[in-house]
Amino acid sequence: MSTFQSTIYQPVIGLEIHAQLQTDSKIFASDAVRFGREANTLISPISLGHPGTLPFLNKRVVEYAIKMGIAIGSDINEWQYFDRKNYFYPDLPKGYQITQDKTPICIGGKIKVKLKSEEKFISFHHIHLEEDAGKSMHEGDNPFSFIDYNRAGTPLIEMVTDPTLHSSEEAFALVSEVRKLVRYLGICDGNMEEGSLRADVNISLRPIGTEKLGTKVEIKNMNSIRNIQRAIEFECTRQAAMIDAGETIIQETRTFDAHTGKTSSMRVKETMNDYRYFPEPDLAPLHISQEWINEVRASMPLLPWEQEQELVDQFGLPAYDAHFLADSKEMALYFKEAANFTKAYKALSNWLMGPVKSHMNESLLHIQDFEISPKNLAEIVDLVELGSITHNLAAHQLFPLCLQERSKSPKQLVDENGWALVDNNDELNNFVQEVIQAFPDKVKEYHKGKKGLIALFIGEVMKKSKGKADPKLVNQLVQEALAQ
Amino acid sequence: MKVNKEDVIKIAHLARLELKEEKIQDMQDSINKVLDWMEALNAVDTSSVEPLVHMTPAINHFRDDQAKAMLDRQHALNLGPDTNESYFKVPQVIE
DSSP states (O other): OOOOOOSSEEEEEEEEEEEEOOOSBOSSSOOBOOSSOOTTOSOOTTTTTOTTOOOOEEHHHHHHHHHHHHHHTOEEOSEEOOEEEEOOOTTOTTSEEEEOSSSOSEEOOEEEEEOSSOEEEEEEEEEEEEEOOOEEEEOTTOSEEEEEOTTTTOEEEEEEEOSOBOSHHHHHHHHHHHHHHHHHHTSOOOOTTTTSEEEEEEEEEEETTOOSOOOOEEEEOOOSHHHHHHHHHHHHHHHHHHHHTTOOOOOOEEEEETTTTEEEEOOBSOOOOOOOOEEOTTSOOEEOOHHHHHHHHHTOOOOHHHHHHHHHHHHOOOHHHHHHHTTSHHHHHHHHHHTTTOSOHHHHHHHIIIIIHHHHHHHTOOGGGOSSOHHHHHHHHHHHHTTSSOHHHIIIIIHHHHHHOTTSOHHHHHHHTTOOOOOOHHHHHHHHHHHHHHOHHHHHHHHTTOGGGHHHHHHHHHHHTTTOSOHHHHHHHHHHHHHO | OOOOHHHHHHHHHHTTOOOOGGGHHHHHHHHHHHHHHHHHHHTSOOTTSOOOOOSSOOOOOEEOSOOOOOOOHHHHHHTSSSBOSSOEEEEOOBO
16 A cells, blocks of 8 residues: 655544443443344334433443543543434434533543654544444345444444544554553453444645645545555545645545545435534433542553553563563463463563464464463473473474363473473483594584584484484584584 | 524424425514523623533432343334334435
């Protein structure tokens, strides 16, 4: 994918990131929140907007939003009320969405992202609570649309950034960080394909060096972080070409097509946007006390960047390793659990970043499903570190066997297969002497300066040891023997 | 504050009300009468009064996060104007 680069225009990008909260029930009703159930089986008179029903706020939704606010350093609004956003659309049965317009739950906040050339804080305008809508399905020429209200009333937080992003790379990095964060906090599963995490992108171009914002276009319907990046690239190029051609950019909503990589205008019949927000009379105001905030703060898990720092401080890992391991909470936990059983922390990290990661990628597993227990992986690491087996053998024979023979410890498997290295110097020295005597000509050549022949001697000794000698040790012994 | 003819047409559209041409003037007069009546409130100095958003002093009316019995699908669909065996049907919304 090409990256939009221009000496004339600067993209100005703002994101609205919606996260479905992982609660048991909906935000204003007790219908279950589940993905992938049969249409219209998770519904109630409240979520269908039947007359006379009243919304009833789920306390956990508020707690989860406070968690997110604390995590990114927002101010939590002490007094809040909900607002009605009025519009007619069939997936919104009440004719209005309950949201927060005037008094969002969190104000401000920022998240640090790592870019190729720098680190940057991206600031948030606010986070507000709202309810998700149902789903409409349209099929080709069918004159009807079909509505499933299972999703209606699913709790959402909408995280709105300031319009301070300037590239698709920044947007990619930000959504990745948000996804990592909501997963660490356990407030959202971050699954973009299932729509648990969604982002709308507002994007405009302006001449470099100017302040005034251009006309913005909103892009919807991107179901992966990669597609958010692609949509921004396409849109920057499209808008730049339009401005160059003297055309006027109209404020509109566009949809992204993952197959073509293009955005296109959404032609929705209703175009007049006048939401007539007003305070929701059916819900009591919210008061969030300092005590409540403190309680939530006390229940917070380690955050990704805190986890990263802990791995550096406590285990002396390089920043790169810490960043890799802290990418998921489960990976970090796995490392910390395994670190109870070995002191070779860096070697353990190498195992997780190398063979374990490759295995996860090939088998499409998450670390939670990894077949080898932290204790057993630590044992493999120690077997190598203490010189009982070579790394090569550990990675190519012991590791695959451990994946299958889960009831046996790595040590048992090494014993059963007779893999333990010959670490008896006398026995090895005997092999060395045998080899030197078997190749008198080569020894002469070696002494004349053909030092590369050492590989031959080492190889022969390794053969005699059936691969169970530590090559480093053999190297040392052969050199010593030849020097005599 | 006064509403004009365009305001009335817009309000009717937002409320999805079909308003006959000859009714617009009536409606405009009627809305303006209500607004005139509300004007009386503007005579009161409210600069030191906090906005009243709710009529009751209740705050933090919460429910515990627990999923409970839901509405039977067939029953719910029967209450809809047009449905098939699992969905509510509406005239197509995307052009």
